[in-house]
Amino acid sequence: MTGPSRVVVTGRVPRPGLDILRRDGHRVEVWDSEDQQPREQLLEQVRGADALMTLLTEQVDAELLDAAGPQLKVVANVAVGYNNVDVDACRERGVVATNTPGVLTDATADIAMALILMTTRRLGEGERVIRSGTPWQWGMFYLLGTSLQHKTLGVVGLGAIGAATARRARAFGMNVIYTSRSSAARELETELGTHRVDMDTLLAQSDVVSLHCPYSSSTHHLLSTEQFAAMRPSAHVVNTARGAVIDEAALVEALREGEIAGAGLDVFEEEPAVHPGLLECDNAVLLPHLGSATIETRTAMATLAADNVAAVLAGREPPTPIG
Numbered sequence: 347m348t349g350p351s352r353v354v355v356t357g358r359v360p361r362p363g364l365d366i367l368r369r370d371g372h373r374v375e376v377w378d379s380e381d382q383q384p385r386e387q388l389l390e391q392v393r394g395a396d397a398l399m400t401l402l403t404e405q406v407d408a409e410l411l412d413a414a415g416p417q418l419k420v421v422a423n424v425a426v427g428y429n430n431v432d433v434d435a436c437r438e439r440g441v442v443a444t445n446t447p448g449v450l451t452d453a454t455a456d457i458a459m460a461l462i463l464m465t466t467r468r469l470g471e472g473e474r475v476i477r478s479g480t481p482w483q484w485g486m487f488y489l490l491g492t493s494l495q496h497k498t499l500g501v502v503g504l505g506a507i508g509a510a511t512a513r514r515a516r517a518f519g520m521n522v523i524y525t526s527r528s529s530a531a532r533e534l535e536t537e538l539g540t541h542r543v544d545m546d547t548l549l550a551q552s553d554v555v556s557l558h559c560p561y562s563s564s565t566h567h568l569l570s571t572e573q574f575a576a577m578r579p580s581a582h583v584v585n586t587a588r589g590a591v592i593d594e595a596a597l598v599e600a601l602r603e604g605e606i607a608g609a610g611l612d613v614f615e616e617e618p619a620v621h622p623g624l625l626e627c628d629n630a631v632l633l634p635h636l637g638s639a640t641i642e643t644r645t646a647m648a649t650l651a652a653d654n655v656a657a658v659l660a661g662r663e664p665p666t667p668i669g
């Protein structure tokens with residue numbers, strides 16, 4: 347172990363994560379606010395830091411890495427998605443980048459399943475009726491949704507979260523197909539009773555399309571006008587991945603025109619902004635990026651990120667490096 351290091355944490359994280367770093371004797375500086383630290387101030391703050399623990403709302407780019415300086419050894423992103431981190435810029439500077447896979451799989455799959463239920467059963471609409479004081483009464487044809495049993499879930503990206511969502515959907519009686527860059531292990535396909543199809547087949551055959559792929563230039567607007575047109579008019583789309591995997595303007599159009607039946611979104615293209623058209627679509631269920639938002643999960647994320655920082659600062663391999 348070398349001497350104590352300076353660790354800058356770019357936002358509030360659960361205490362156990364910070365305790366790990368303090369126990370090792372590191373000097374930990376936390377931006378202790380729910381509001382994001384102004385960028386100029388952050389660029390000052392990171393100067394001379396040995397490690398950064400970053401939230402997904404932070405752009406970790408060449409500018410930030412250079413502001414920190416050449417002693418920077420590790421950037422630990424407290425998220426599984428790392429589209430906010432310029433991994434190449436880290437590599438070029440010899441900075442280890444890490445993320446937090448695994449610990450948020452179930453929490454995120456729970457939210458995907460919740461959105462599948464919310465959109466297909468029109469639960470957001472029902473809630474809004476009650477809260478707005480709109481008169482209502484039980485009716486045979488009132489707010490009818492669609493059942494999940496014997497319907498097909500199309501999973502885009504059968505990684506850990508996609509598979510966990512598929513498991514839940516199977517428990518609700520759904521069949522599962524998936525598309526992914528590579529085939530899943532045979533055992534996983536057997537367990538989920540699933541098989542890989544191409545994107546066109548998935549769009550044509552799915553009653554619910556659920557997105558679980560990482561965001562990158564190759565998944566930017568993966569679902570846009572053409573893809574919505576290829577979906578069934580009765581189909582729903584659910585996004586717990588990253589907002590820009592969907593072309594939001596095209597989604598608004600598809601929801602308005604009845605090209606698809608509904609959408610459940612936990613993430614948005616320009617978070618925290620939401621496309622104004624979506625707010626007007628009764629057939630859209632909108633959540634404020636709650637995928638990993640449980641006490642247990644956020645604690646596990648902070649702990650894993652801190653373990654990554656501690657390992658690199660001690661000259662060891664981090665548990666979950668990116669790439």
Ligand code: GLV
Pocket residue numbers: 402424425426427428450587637638
């Ligand atoms: C949440 O969106 C995450 O990537 O961890």
